[in-house]
Amino acid sequence: MNRLTRRALSLSLALAATGAFSTNAYAAGELVVYCSVQEEWCRPMVAVFEKTTGIKVSMTRKSSGEVYAQIKAEAANPKGDIWWGGTGDPHLQAAEENLTQAYKSPMLPQLQDWAVRQAEQSGYKTVGIYSGALGFSYNKPALEKKGIPAPKCWADLVKPAFKGEIQVADPNSSGTAYTMLATMVQLMGEDKAFDYMKALHRNVNQYTKSGAAPARAAAVGESIVGITFMHDGVSQAITGAPLVVVAPCEGTGYEIGSMSIVKGARNLENAKKWVDFALGAQIQILGANARSFQVPSNKNAATPPEAPKLKDIKLINYDFKKYGSSAERIRLLSKWDKEVKVLPK
Numbered sequence: 001m002n003r004l005t006r007r008a009l010s011l012s013l014a015l016a017a018t019g020a021f022s023t024n025a026y027a028a029g030e031l032v033v034y035c036s037v038q039e040e041w042c043r044p045m046v047a048v049f050e051k052t053t054g055i056k057v058s059m060t061r062k063s064s065g066e067v068y069a070q071i072k073a074e075a076a077n078p079k080g081d082i083w084w085g086g087t088g089d090p091h092l093q094a095a096e097e098n099l100t101q102a103y104k105s106p107m108l109p110q111l112q113d114w115a116v117r118q119a120e121q122s123g124y125k126t127v128g129i130y131s132g133a134l135g136f137s138y139n140k141p142a143l144e145k146k147g148i149p150a151p152k153c154w155a156d157l158v159k160p161a162f163k164g165e166i167q168v169a170d171p172n173s174s175g176t177a178y179t180m181l182a183t184m185v186q187l188m189g190e191d192k193a194f195d196y197m198k199a200l201h202r203n204v205n206q207y208t209k210s211g212a213a214p215a216r217a218a219a220v221g222e223s224i225v226g227i228t229f230m231h232d233g234v235s236q237a238i239t240g241a242p243l244v245v246v247a248p249c250e251g252t253g254y255e256i257g258s259m260s261i262v263k264g265a266r267n268l269e270n271a272k273k274w275v276d277f278a279l280g281a282q283i284q285i286l287g288a289n290a291r292s293f294q295v296p297s298n299k300n301a302a303t304p305p306e307a308p309k310l311k312d313i314k315l316i317n318y319d320f321k322k323y324g325s326s327a328e329r330i331r332l333l334s335k336w337d338k339e340v341k342v343l344p345k
Contacts, residue, residue, distance in 0.1 A: 176211025
């Protein structure tokens with residue numbers, strides 16, 4: 001049993017002892033969870049839930065775009081019950097396409113306004129569980145070795161000096177990368193945004209499946225720059241990686257990480273119990289324990305001190321309703337595939 005799981009089990013016992021969650025309040029059973037945060041956070045969540053409820057969980061970790069595609073493919077015969085974590089845009093798309101089920105949790109009054117708005121916009125088919133800003137991080141020694149000036153803005157990343165030195169995820173599989181695409185469209189206007197993405201393409205050495213993977217690549221020097229949510233860069237930096245995390249000077253978008261119940265869930269009552277559980281203040285601290293430094297959605301949950309300060313970042317007024325809609329996501333992703341991904345480097 002690893003350190004994080006031991007800490008998670010210790011927390012669950014403490015919660016049970018204080019009455020925060022009563023194992024007698026839940027019936028035993030099963031639950032299938034599709035998890036779109038990092039596995040280091042998925043596993044403690046499952047361990048605590050199993051310990052405090054007696055419900056056996058089967059968990060699979062995939063990026064948000066991959067889970068969305070899986071839920072859509074399984075719509076006629078759903079195999080999952082809960083989709084937990086990942087950027088909110090694909091959760092909103094799934095809600096619009098009737099792939100997820102409405103549930104108005106009694107925990108909603110405890111949540112931040114942005115989390116409640118996410119629930120309201122989706123007809124209570126999804127709910128915000130954390131938030132984090134988009135940015136990038138760079139490997140300082142690798143940058144200095146090449147004599148490249150430190151990047152401070154999105155505009156810096158398309159300079160010729162960074163050719164072959166940048167990693168970012170594929171927006172088809174990664175909610176992080178789709179957030180970047182939608183951010184650029186809102187920040188620059190669509191024509192200039194696609195010009196930017198084409199210029200960036202020349203400097204990208206790999207499009208990854210996972211949105212957090214580019215931060216890990218920059219941490220070990222596989223790439224100089226990784227474009228991710230800023231907290232993914234922080235999680236690498238606090239382990240000693242020589243990363244500098246940047247909030248781009250022009251402004252940037254942000255995510256509302258979300259949670260949804262799958263339409264036709266076989267274990268519906270247990271899925272509702274997971275939702276209530278995952279929105280609890282004491283449960284949301286598990287993210288920081290797993291070195292995930294997002295801002296939690298429960299107003300009573302302490303924000304990790306390592307988390308990027310959203311109030312100090314130039315955030316755009318991100319239109320979650322528009323860019324989380326099925327038609328807009330499909331249109332932008334199709335355009336990116338046809339106009340950007342196919343280009344030579």
